[in-house]
Amino acid sequence: MYKHTPFDRHVIRQRAAQFRDQLQRHLGGQLGEEEFRALRLQNGWYIQRHAPMLRVAVPYGEISATQLRALARIAREYDRGYAHFTTRQNVQFNWIPLARAADVMDELAAVDMHGIQTSGNCIRNITTDAFAGIAPDEIVDPRPYCEILRQWSTLHPEFAFLPRKFKIAVTGAVEDRAAIAWHDIGLQLRRNDAGEVGFRVHVGGGMGRTPVIASVAREFVPWQQILVYIEAIVRVYNRYGRRDNAFKARIKILVKAEGQKFFEAVETEFHNILERDEAGSAHLIPQAELDRVSRSFRVPVGVAQPAAANDASMRDAPGVPLAHQRWLARNVHSHRLNGYRAVTLSLKRPGQPPGDATAEQLERAATLADRYSFGELRVTHDQNLVLPWVRTGDLRALWEDARAANFATPNIGLLTDMIACPGGDFCGLANARSIPVAAAITERFDDLDELYDIGNIDLHISGCINSCGHHHSGHIGILGVDKDGMEWYQVALGGSDGSALSGAPLPAKVIGPAFAADEVPDVIEALIDTYRRERSGAEHFIETVRRVGVESFKSAANAVRRATAREFAA
């Protein structure tokens, strides 16, 4: 994990002091609501349906046991005892009173955490693959570049008031596990024919009202130039992105509207920065800086590779409980180091919304990290936690401890490992609740044998078109819509986040008019039954959908309508 310097701490501390001043002026009546709004958003504070929400940054998903304990303390002392992990690898609190906001920022600063630019029309948290640095298919570790990008984008004075939010994702592996094509800028680390490291740069992806897959701006930008290239993109966006309509203000709209002219403008700006600007080459990254930052991301002290790969799976050993075998199969992942594994702590279990953890669970996760993973964890983009440095010899003991903490549901990648935003229960933007839908589906599919038979499937649930639940990229996507003041759910099929299983990134296709809340579990069941009927060999749900098309799935789903049957027939 990145080691904060005194300067990094200064920035976070002073930012907290700046926010405290702004909050005091606001509470004292000297800073109006509208003006305070943009300032508090850039420190992560939303005013929400019931209470202010704080989004804490977890830079590219890396978090320490110490930081988790601080989050637990905050949950306990300022909130209602729990926290929520998001699809951008951040963590959210839902109940902290605004009057205590500055104190919370100080508590976070004490453990090198903050809410800087987690909201607002600025460059947001840089996200990456939860297996960065440890994946067997890794080409280049993205984390040092994520950290350099994070610093460059933090409090960048020119880009604090863009037309709209700006999200960057980075992947450094053969498989894209960071959904880069769905981001405003997606960066694929790669090597050219000479073996030099650079980025394939994608621009203009996004979800929301108009799902768009990003286009490739450049096949190869040498790593030294990446800050300058991104500066060019964001400057073109800041100058020419639409400001008249908030729903048409993302860079994806500009890219689609301008087409080739956009890419030419970026190349021209990039050229101009380097060739014409005073100090234009100032942000070319020196080797010394890459080296400095990279040092933080070496293998933790104490991680030692065993000489031989005695990595035979423990699954088939005699006397291993079925539950442990299942956990090994689903929640334990291969690692680039011999003798090590990455282990997912599942935050998807009955009785808790997806991605939630109580204060006690946060503390237990911290203990597991200290005991089994050198104090380090990752927040995944699908709202789980990963322990990245687990010795294979510790897997049995870890499983026992994880079970005791309710982290060992062996469902990673399965139907109940769904993505769900907090939805209408918490979010002022939502049209419908997503948590009850997630709970109903989890309850309907509580049989592990059945879940295993269904196999890998991405179910994504969003409570509104803002798409925080990534419904567009789900194999099954559920979108809450508000019609006549009631909650309805649109169901879509066949989306892809760009991962190996899902195939090329693609928005899901809506299969018919919206369903009522109580029809949704029946719809999911009908879709799953159709898959089981139509599947060929060992193919997964998404593969069947791609092979046979959506018609039979549509018919099956529409056949279970009750409340919406008349509307559908009309």
Add this chain to the structure above:
Amino acid sequence: MRFVHPHRGPWRTVSGDDGPLVSITPQPHLLLSLAEWHAVRGHWPQGMPVGVQFANDLDVEVLEVDLPRLALVALEFPKWTDGRAYSQARLLRSRLRYAGEVRATGEVLVDMLPLLARTGFDAVALRADQRQDAAERALGYFGGHYQGDMLDAQPLFAKPPGWAEHAARPPVREFVDAGVSI
């Protein structure tokens, strides 16, 4: 950073209630719209101070050839959350090497000051209800920044050894004691 008050200081606009004037008599310290400047630039006297009030949806590059003659470029924030003028200022300074006054006008609030200073503004016309002392205080929070800017072109990673530690030293006691309330 200079704080400008529209009713003090030498600069005047010329637009009347009936729209742009048909003819403008050159005099010192006129602040003209782009259209007005284009109408008079052919005969504007050498060395007579003149400025342009420049809308935030125009490309600053159109001013490039005139910049040596302009004493003032006033950029606009029609809403304080519309950040286009930050890019305009940065381009004026860094690309076009403009050395005259770059002034922030429109909805200019105290919390914008660090951004304005760092993108190349050297004068601000605060909104009427904004206090100058609060604006000055807003400039003092950070001893340094990660990225280079118009005040200091070198990003943190290019600084000499020891610079970052010095920048990160605790704030001066006096500043802390003075407090930051309005």
